[in-house]
């Protein structure tokens with residue numbers, strides 16, 4: 001259960017139901033859940049959770065609608081590390097602002113594609129990807145929680161989300177590569 005549902009009652013449950021219609025999902029339980037790996041404070045000293053997908057989410061103590069007295073103390077915050085929150089940014093397949101590309105595969109075609117890419121696989125926590133099509137088309141199938149299928153072409157990139165299983169099927173004439181993104185840490189530029 002998301003934090004909001006625990007702490008603020010029916011109005012938020014209705015909000016969740018409204019959101020699931022916006023996203024076209026059958027149940028809000030299918031929205032992507034991400035682990036809290038840390039907390040930081042924004043410029044107004046409100047607490048923000050850092051999620052393992054690279055996104056952030058406000059967890060401010062804001063009674064009566066969002067009472068989170070635990071966020072005020074170090075022990076309280078520590079107790080929430082490793083717990084999960086739903087991530088609306090992931091649901092919209094948005095690569096985090098703080099991320100940058102750090103490596104890419106060679107250009108594959110239908111003959112040279114590593115067999116593992118045709119089967120269910122995923123990137124690890126915190127690693128995003130963009131599938132770039134040089135020519136031809138590629139069928140991009142994303143499994144839980146999206147259960148979607150897209151046809152990528154040179155004008156349509158595919159966004160790969162951390163830890164979300166997917167598979168691809170290139171056309172006979174396809175050429176494509178995958179670019180990987182992770183948190184852009186200043187030390188990496190030294």
Ligand SMILES: [Zn+2]
Nearest residue numbers: 053055087090
């Ligand atoms: Zn996210």
